[in-house]
Amino acid sequence: MRNQFSAVALVVALVSPLVVNAFGESDYMGWFNANQSAQPQFVDGDVITYDKADLVRPFIPKEFQDEWIFQGMEMTIKDAGDMQNGQVYQDATKKNYGTATIASDGAIENYAAGRPFDPEKFVPGADSGWKMIWNWNYRWQNDGVNVGEVEWVWVRRGGNHDKHEIMTRSGGKYAQYYEGGGSFERVLNGPYKRYLMAHNAKHESTNYQVNGGKGFAKGTEFREYTGFVSPFDIAGTAFLILRYDDPRKADDSWAYIPSLRRVRRISVEVKSDSLLGTDHTLEDFYGFNGRPMEHDWEYVGATNILVVARSRNRETVYYGPNGWAVKDDYALRKTDVVKQIPKSSAHPYAFKFIHVDRATGESYYANAFDKAGELWKVWQLTKVWTEDPWVVLDGKGSPFAWNEPGQFSPKGTNFQLFQSINVIDLQNNRGTLVPCRGTEAPNQDLRRAKRVLDVNYLTEGR
Numbered sequence: 001m002r003n004q005f006s007a008v009a010l011v012v013a014l015v016s017p018l019v020v021n022a023f024g025e026s027d028y029m030g031w032f033n034a035n036q037s038a039q040p041q042f043v044d045g046d047v048i049t050y051d052k053a054d055l056v057r058p059f060i061p062k063e064f065q066d067e068w069i070f071q072g073m074e075m076t077i078k079d080a081g082d083m084q085n086g087q088v089y090q091d092a093t094k095k096n097y098g099t100a101t102i103a104s105d106g107a108i109e110n111y112a113a114g115r116p117f118d119p120e121k122f123v124p125g126a127d128s129g130w131k132m133i134w135n136w137n138y139r140w141q142n143d144g145v146n147v148g149e150v151e152w153v154w155v156r157r158g159g160n161h162d163k164h165e166i167m168t169r170s171g172g173k174y175a176q177y178y179e180g181g182g183s184f185e186r187v188l189n190g191p192y193k194r195y196l197m198a199h200n201a202k203h204e205s206t207n208y209q210v211n212g213g214k215g216f217a218k219g220t221e222f223r224e225y226t227g228f229v230s231p232f233d234i235a236g237t238a239f240l241i242l243r244y245d246d247p248r249k250a251d252d253s254w255a256y257i258p259s260l261r262r263v264r265r266i267s268v269e270v271k272s273d274s275l276l277g278t279d280h281t282l283e284d285f286y287g288f289n290g291r292p293m294e295h296d297w298e299y300v301g302a303t304n305i306l307v308v309a310r311s312r313n314r315e316t317v318y319y320g321p322n323g324w325a326v327k328d329d330y331a332l333r334k335t336d337v338v339k340q341i342p343k344s345s346a347h348p349y350a351f352k353f354i355h356v357d358r359a360t361g362e363s364y365y366a367n368a369f370d371k372a373g374e375l376w377k378v379w380q381l382t383k384v385w386t387e388d389p390w391v392v393l394d395g396k397g398s399p400f401a402w403n404e405p406g407q408f409s410p411k412g413t414n415f416q417l418f419q420s421i422n423v424i425d426l427q428n429n430r431g432t433l434v435p436c437r438g439t440e441a442p443n444q445d446l447r448r449a450k451r452v453l454d455v456n457y458l459t460e461g462r
Contacts, residue, residue, distance in 0.1 A: 023063060023375040028353060028367065031062035032337070035303045040332060048075040059306045059332060061355075063367050063378050067424060068325050078329035080309040083360050083385060085140035086414040089114055092201035092208070100134070102127070107247045107293060108134045113201045113208040115139070119336055119358055122299050129297030132338045132356070137292055139361030141441075142415050143202065143210075144194040144222065148438025152188035152278050157322045157429040159183035177315055177435065182323030185430075188276060190228035190238075192436070195449045197222055198245040202443075216450055221245045223453040224289075226282070234258075234276060238458045239266070241282070247293055256458035263458050273348075279377065279425045279432040286418065287354050287363025287381055288340060300337040305355060306330040307364040308382035309416070314391065316382055316420035316435045324424055324431050326382055334358040335365075349376070360416045376427055382419040386441055387411070415441040 038058035042048065048056050053069045060068060068075075084090065093114030100116035101109050108116060108130075117135055122128035153166070161167065161184040167175040178184075197210040197217040206212040213219070220242060227238040236258035243251050253266045275281055283290040309331040319327045335355040342349055350373055355365040366379040384391055417439045424431040451457060 024373050025351070025369065027062060027375075032300065032303060034058060035305075036301070038304070040304075042077050044077055044079050046077040048077065049073060056306055056330075059304060061305065061365055061367070061378075063375055063426075064365065064380070067320070067322075067378070070321055070325070073320070073325070074327060075306070076312075076329045077306075078310075078312075078331060080331035080333065080385075083310065083357075083416060084414060085360060086142065086201070086412070088204075089140040089201045092204065102130050102134070105248075105293070106130045106297070108137075111138070111199065113138075113199045113204070115361070122336065124299055124301055126296065126298055128299035129338055130292075132299050132336055133288075133292045133295075133297045133340075135361060136288065136338070136354075136356055136363070138199055140201070140415065141194075141196050142413050143200065143442065143444035144196045145192070145417065146194075146438075146440050146442055147192040147436045149436075150190055150192050150226075151433070151435050151437065152276075152280070153178075153433040153435075154185040154187070154278065155182040155323055155431045155433055156185055157182065157431075161323065177317055178323060179317065179319035179327065180323040180325070181321050182431075186277075187231070188228055188234065188278070189230045190226070192224075192226050193449070193452050194222055194224045195444050195453055211446055216446065216454075219245050223449075225452050225457075228276070237276070239282065240453065240455060240458055243291070247291075251291060254455055254458060261459075263455060279423045279428070279430060280421070280434065281348075284366075284379065284423065285421065287356070287366045287379065287421075288352075294343055296341040296343060298339040298341070300339055300353065302334055302336050302358065303355065304332055304334055305365065307333050307335075307355075307357075308380075308419070309333050309357065309360075309364070310385045310388070311382055311419050313419075314384065315437055316422075316433075318433060318435075322431070324422065324433070326380065326420070326422070328382065333364070357416070362416045362418070370427070374427075377423055377425050379421065379423045381421050383416045384419045384439070386413040386415045386417060391417075413441050417441055 035058055041055050050071050050073050056075060057065055096112040096114050100111040103109050115135055116138055117131040122132060160181050161178060164184040166184060166187055197220045199208050200210055203210055210217040222243050224241045228234050238256045240254045241251055254263050255266050256263050273281060308326055308328045312329045317327045319325055335357055338354050340352040340354060349368045350371050352366055352368040354363055356363050362383060364381050367375060368377045370376040418436055420436060421434040
């Protein structure tokens with residue numbers, strides 16, 4: 001069923017999920033505890049097929065195993081190598097280490113730039129939970145990211161998508177990315193931009209603030225634009241989020257509604273609602289993109305998991321019986337796990353576990369549980385590394401590039417770009433694949449950014 005964008009609600013409301021399994025928190029923690037002592041029986045270069053799947057099960061969260069392990073699977077083991085964050089971020093971490101503190105309400109205080117807290121010192125509980133989420137919030141992001149084309153592909157379990165228009169669009173250039181099965185129901189498309197303005201390690205001379213924290217950047221942590229150019233019924237729809245530098249201050253958020261030809265403010269609750277009928281929410285970007293203060297946080301511990309940390313492909317390649325799995329190189333990475341517990345009873349999730357790379361600070365996996373405590377959604381996030389020679393670095397852009405000339409990922413950025421953000425609603429037997437094509441980590445220009453990240457831009461319906 002194709003949901004239409006509602007001018008009244010701004011986003012399509014979530015349908016109450018059906019209870020189809022009994023996977024609960026204890027099942028996840030059972031896998032987590034077993035992972036603590038698991039020792040890999042594979043080596044770099046091994047190709048794991050279905051007959052060898054038991055070798056990788058200890059390193060794939062249990063709730064993902066039925067989706068990623070199947071007849072015909074092909075998982076190449078490849079170490080991701082050294083992925084240290086950009087030097088300016090490392091320098092800021094060293095210079096400001098030990099100054100940041102956590103207030104009694106969980107807010108971060110006395111923070112300048114770099115990684116606020118040392119994850120090697122984390123212990124299970126709320127204190128380290130708050131430290132971890134602020135580490136996540138202030139992970140290395142260069143100046144932010146630009147994505148030329150974000151696709152939102154609704155995929156229903158079973159069937160095939162051979163005759164879907166995406167397989168022939170633009171001369172069939174997209175078909176190479178969608179192997180396997182799964183029925184495509186709907187495809188949304190549009191650009192994305194995020195600009196980090198406060199606590200930016202590249203701006204040490206101006207107290208880590210873009211433009212010295214003046215004018216357009218005043219009091220702002222970041223601005224974020226999410227737009228849609230197709231299909232026709234939502235073309236021109238766009239969202240703009242202003243995250244304030246004050247951790248206790250709520251976001252300002254707006255949406256442009258083409259049918260009304262006007263910009264409207266949106267509430268906090270809308271960010272946790274289904275985004276235009278997809279299985280994602282605005283808050284689910286990156287693994288978590290909401291305000292930390294709207295949740296409670298508990299540090300769970302560390303795991304070693306197999307992830308796409310440094311993809312061999314510029315664009316995500318999907319395969320498998322339902323077209324949900326990712327065909328790529330998988331590296332064994334140490335990840336810290338934090339439990340997100342929404343404070344609002346109106347939030348759709350009871351809690352969510354998020355896996356974050358110990359070295360890079362980026363998220364790979366997450367899961368969410370419904371109000372009954374049963375598994376609802378799972379996310380896989382894949383990454384590319386800016387220093388790999390085949391990642392667009394020359395400023396010319398990829399076929400999907402949105403950036404203006406000179407805006408690209410320069411050498412030495414040492415940044416783990418998100419390549420795709422994919423979610424499966426296990427209670428609805430549907431997924432939303434979100435490949436991000438033409439993703440770059442540019443050196444942003446404030447004047448150019450203002451033309452995209454100002455509220456007035458939304459009215460252009462771009």
